[in-house]
Amino acid sequence: MGLSASLFLGRLGVRHLLVEKHADTSHHPRGRGNNVRTMELYRTAGVEAPIREAASVLADNHGILQADTLAGAEQEWLFKEIDPGGALARFSPSGWCLCSQNDLEPVLLRRARELAAGLGGELRFGTELVSFEQDGDGVTVLLRSRENGEQRTVRAGYLVAADGPRSPVRERLGIGQTGPGDLFHNVSVTFRAKRLAEVAGDRRFIACYLTTPQGPGALLPVDNREQWVFHAPWHPDRGETLEDFTDERCVAHIRAATGVPDLEVEITGKAPWHAAERVAERYGSGRVFLAGDSAHEMSPTGAFGSNTGIQDAHNLAWKLAAVLAGWAGPGLLETYGAERRPVAVATSARASARSAEHRHPGYAAVPGTGRQKNVLAVALGYRYPVGAVVGTDPAAPPVPDGFETTGAPGSRAPHVWLRRAGGRLSTLDLFEKSLVLLTGPGGTAWHTAGALLAERLGIRLDAYRIGDAPDLDLAPEPGTDWAQAYGIGPDGAVLIRPDGFVAWRSTEAAADPEAELGSALRTVLRR
Template identity: 75%
Template structure:
């Protein structure tokens, strides 16, 4: 392609939904110039994708947008749990779970928690913050074509509804362009998995009287199992705006056009048990629950993220969260390569780390749909013990990739949540003080590698300082202990070494994404050589 180049940018992102916007935010935080193109004129107007799990909120916390997200999520701040009932007015009712974090156990593992923020409320926050960081976000603009060579990507992007097209030269392309990804199709990347699971029509509506039937039950979702009209009810403002997911069966020849406003309104009345309720339909959108994972997460300089890489059943809110975490994993690696302190081979670890996580998570999402008997999904209940949501959301591990000292045979998702600085796992959370300011250990991880050393780890600390300077990479070194003689001071009674599975003479190396790259339990006769070997391996600098 010998076209005139109109724009040069290190990274081009196609797709401006939750995952693409998160990629823009994370790249912007790392100072990486980029352009994002999205074919739609603006952010989502349909309230969907509302569950942001604890790991996603940790990432948004470090990226500085957690407060803005909580403001956007204020209408649903008091909603918890999933209710299952025949109708809202009947006697057959059961809470599948009533509290997201019963007993406050999550505070042992994280400085934050889940947040219920619908996609239409979250995306504008991401747009504003990404643009403030310098992101070039172009809506009503689509990726028309692209070619790649050994040095980069040449793409044609066009303004929809006009003849205006521009040729963009980028070093890398991130495809966050959804489950029907044109980029994935263009690359010829196939998919594995069970395929389509079930189908729904998501209906937004107004009904002032529905709040009376709901009463004080502030649920995230209510599965209504009326044999004549089943589906899922979700609050938007707990007053008069709601969403109802009506099962749709195209496999039986049911056409989308048959979901008229009249049919949807009557279905909602029957399902809720309020037969004379006034229902105003305000929108409809079909969606498909599926279990698919791409056979490859990219080719050459093109990478898949989010729904282009994996589709999951909505139960458990794993899909968008896994996609946002894809973007985070990829962003720091792109920054490391573009800034010259990692070899291009580091980018190969994106797929080797994230693809197994997607497979394990998509299987768990499907199993949870059967456990909950999700309306519209007819599947036999799973057999055997099922891993919990928290272990899946927070405890997943990278058994290979940009890590040293992992067990390749270990399960990607453990049976129980244990975060003890095992290489390949998310580093533990503990409260610390730095210069008198209280912070979580997770707040340390974003733009640099971090080497944590115990009270007896001075040799590791000194070696880390020298190695970082010599290799020309961002490596922050901290000594952690009980008093002000240390860079980071533990809270009274806390033992940093015990929490991190090492000794006071040991050290833990944490990646910019908060995952443990390597751990040692004690002294080394040649700490500089040992640390250099680890970093060269992790960053593929050979």
């Protein structure tokens, strides 16, 4: 989460220091599922293409397979395609991407480091946070080099803690957690096995859940050839320790799971991980904020946790940028937890239910009736009933049961293809560094009001008129109706936040557009 936060802050021109206790990016292939919303954010940040290039070896892997053993006859696809029929293209210019953390992080690091350097900031590895103190004007942090023990004091406006599920920062703030707690434990084993590709054949799965009692676990390809990961159930509650997972035991377990008794296996690494359902009671205190695993833990099925964390960072980044630049009031930062925590509570429950539904090895929970549908409701349909929004229903669920795009305040702005200067762009490409006001040919009064308010209030606001007339800023692609997608009439207007969420809309003209839009802007920005 830290590298994503650094990338987003750098894109917004915020000078910052990133501190990472490890000496380098992750070498373990974990956290591979980047959902469509996360890829939209990376698209806007200019790194979608290099991420897909880094992930190209797994580009043709789809679906979750369940089998007794990989070589056995009992097999069932829990789902075979992430995006069957390519239907997702109706809703997004991006798509899902299977990119493991060890491949993703170097891409993020290169770009984040370039941006930080241009702002006079820095990304410092092999450095840990020793302590912090905050006051009304900022945060004073004591850092220590893990290489030579050198200490350094840093003064900053704010501190964002993406320091993992055992977050020392969260503990020092005295912030508790809610939720069921631990769900199950696994040991992630990386290994080489050249003959395993022959056994897998043309089954290019994301993961294969193997259920044989002699070797239950989850098998994941790393390169579809000889490098693999196996998640073996671990039971510390029964006295089992990590030392019990010897190379010999892991080899025997993998042979039993794959159904190949003489499989040549070379163990290359082991890492424990814990599946849990917990959410921080608060997402910050004063000038210190939690993001990613420090704010929430989720069952790994569906990769909801990592995506939710990246989206945390994106939500917080624009708010920090706006407050630091002076065009939003400090109260805007209070909306971070108000918006993101309910999403995490709902999403973590969905993740646990999906693990039960998929009978994830090591998880003993009984699945509910029927299979979950509308995963897009979690990935793209989450919304903010309260926060930096105007005109929402505060009682609406943050994650709905079904997925639909309506352009309603509090929801993700719909994707519609547009034309500009002969080129093609998505509406989502307009949203990153400023508020955006969209109007149609009949929305001239709104457009004028937006320009006046931006100058008067010192707000970063870009206004675009959309229509087929040559004097308008953007043209809809033939056959598309952007105004209908956003739920407004020809003389209405819609205000989009830098994170691509609808902040406010008026379906039609107003008697005093400057007053109405000004009221919305002041509410959203806590001015």
